[in-house]
Amino acid sequence: MPTNVLGTELKCCCRNPITGFYRDGFCRTGPEDVGLHTVCVKATREFLDFSVLDGNDLVTPHPEWGFLGLKPGDKWCVCVTRWKSALDHNRAAPVDLEATHASALEFVTLEELQANALK
Secondary structure (H helix, E strand, O other): OEEEEOEEOOOOOOEEOOOOOOOOOOOOOOOOOOOEEEEEEEOOOHHHHHHOOOOOOOOOOOOOHEEEEOOOOEEEEEEEEHHHHHHHOOOOOOOOOOHOOHHHHHHHOOHHHHHHHHO
């Protein structure tokens, strides 16, 4: 079973909307996941707006892909490098540590994640 950044079993991030690279609700990753969708966030307006400006539009619906677009409050598996970019610009969304894959620690520190953990 995959582990989270706390070293325990990876928890589900969200099933409504269904998230994860494998669309199973988990922020799991594998060789085909070049974006490393490993960080489970609770979207904020600031984060979503920053993501659009950073070239990752998570707001616009794409029904042809089964994607209805995110709104503030939705939980979603995001690419660790995108989350780090948002962090560097003071726009990071809160993180669900139990649902964030351990491999995220290759790009961000546990302290950075904990400082932005969901309350």
